[in-house]
Amino acid sequence: MDKIFELIEAETKRQHEQVQLIPSENFISEEVKMALASDLSNKYAEGYPGKRYYQGNKIIDEIENLAIDRGKKLFGVPHLNVQPYSGSPANSAIQMALLNPGDKICGMKLSAGGHLTHGHPKITFSGKFFNSVQYDVDAEGKINYEELAEFVKNEKPKLIYAGTTAYPWIFKWDEFRKIADSVGAWLVADISHIAGLIVGGVHPDPAPFVDVFMSTTHKTLRGPRGAIIGVTERGIERDEKLATKIDNAVFPGMQGGPHMNTIAAMAVAFEEDGKAEFKIYAEQIVKNAKVLAETLKNQKIKVFGTENHLMVVAVGEGRGKEMAEKLEENGIIVNANTIPHDTAGPLKPSGIRIGSPAMTTRGWKEKEFTKVGIRIAACCQGR
Numbered sequence: 218m219d220k221i222f223e224l225i226e227a228e229t230k231r232q233h234e235q236v237q238l239i240p241s242e243n244f245i246s247e248e249v250k251m252a253l254a255s256d257l258s259n260k261y262a263e264g265y266p267g268k269r270y271y272q273g274n275k276i277i278d279e280i281e282n283l284a285i286d287r288g289k290k291l292f293g294v295p296h297l298n299v300q301p302y303s304g305s306p307a308n309s310a311i312q313m314a315l316l317n318p319g320d321k322i323c324g325m326k327l328s329a330g331g332h333l334t335h336g337h338p339k340i341t342f343s344g345k346f347f348n349s350v351q352y353d354v355d356a357e358g359k360i361n362y363e364e365l366a367e368f369v370k371n372e373k374p375k376l377i378y379a380g381t382t383a384y385p386w387i388f389k390w391d392e393f394r395k396i397a398d399s400v401g402a403w404l405v406a407d408i409s410h411i412a413g414l415i416v417g418g419v420h421p422d423p424a425p426f427v428d429v430f431m432s433t434t435h436k437t438l439r440g441p442r443g444a445i446i447g448v449t450e451r452g453i454e455r456d457e458k459l460a461t462k463i464d465n466a467v468f469p470g471m472q473g474g475p476h477m478n479t480i481a482a483m484a485v486a487f488e489e490d491g492k493a494e495f496k497i498y499a500e501q502i503v504k505n506a507k508v509l510a511e512t513l514k515n516q517k518i519k520v521f522g523t524e525n526h527l528m529v530v531a532v533g534e535g536r537g538k539e540m541a542e543k544l545e546e547n548g549i550i551v552n553a554n555t556i557p558h559d560t561a562g563p564l565k566p567s568g569i570r571i572g573s574p575a576m577t578t579r580g581w582k583e584k585e586f587t588k589v590g591i592r593i594a595a596c597c598q599g600r
């Protein structure tokens with residue numbers, strides 16, 4: 218056997234033998250996997266359905282239209298682009314559509330749980346080509362909406378991001394809307410982490426409040442690696458050309474040919490996400506995360522969260538990486554993460570981030586999450 222397939226087999230085994238608690242990861246279904254591995258990977262289809270630059274795309278058009286229709290229904294929006302290669306290029310496309318170089322962009326600080334693509338200074342596309350201003354969270358890791366309102370009134374950004382990678386609390390979309398309206402800013406929700414919770418009905422839906430939303434499709438949505446950009450009714454009311462601007466920014470602005478195997482796999486995942494079983498799955502994700510957080514708190518461990526699928530756990534100043542490695546030795550996979558107002562700095566984070574989506578897919582319930590919580594606590598306390 219080719220070495221690479223031996224390695225793939227070894228990785229599959231690792232994924233199933235260890236406890237996977239990284240909140241951005243999940244396990245896709247066999248059907249999603251089949252679409253990903255299909256001959257659609259062979260086809261070039263630059264453009265959009267009905268407007269392709271290559272011949273031979275009649276079936277491809279049907280596939281992309283099906284993915285779009287299922288996604289629009291799932292998220293209740295009038296326009297959806299399913300071509301972004303992943304979350305980061307989707308955010309770049311949104312910025313290309315709505316901003317000019319040098320315009321002011323506002324996102325949450327990386328150290329507070331924001332994403333690199335939301336204007337992290339200097340080393341990222343969004344931080345280099347735009348004038349970036351960033352907001353923090355309070356000592357409990359929560360957004361202080363009054364302070365954010367003041368910050369935004371002073372800074373007057375043209376675009377505001379609401380969305381993070383390590384925020385264990387519910388987003389108040391209506392507060393974000395009021396704040397964006399106070400300066401006429403575009404409001405973009407990045408729901409990469411929580412999209413599955415939103416369609417599963419266990420987190421409030423941003424669609425009535427934001428102009429644009431984006432999401433990766435491989436986290437709680439449990440689809441292929443990829444991303445979508447949705448334009449809401451509100452966004453189209455504000456600018457009737459908004460959907461066209463977004464589409465043009467994705468192609469030809471940022472990307473070339475769409476990955477049609479990924480888009481077909483999204484269509485499969487969206488169908489799964491709309492089922493009654495998925496609602497039960499989303500509810501169980503939150504129940505499991507709550508039980509895990511309570512278990513750790515009962516062992517006198519400082520936990521930030523949780524109202525969703527993840528929590529940030531303080532493990533001692535600068536000891537996040539060391540603890541993540543120790544847990545790995547015990548077969549438990551998490552990642553080191555800064556805690557709110559981390560005193561050790563971003564290179565030596567003082568926490569770990571833990572999430573329930575992947576193991577919930579594998580059938581874990583409260584009992585298993587309590588057990589793993591006791592083991593994590595024992596590791597953290599050197600027992």
Ligand SMILES: *Cc1c(COP(=O)(O)O)cnc(C)c1O
Nearest residue numbers: 303304305332381382407409410
């Ligand atoms: C994961 C994530 C992204 C980026 O997605 P990639 O597919 O890794 O590029 C963007 N924003 C948020 C909030 C994320 O959690």
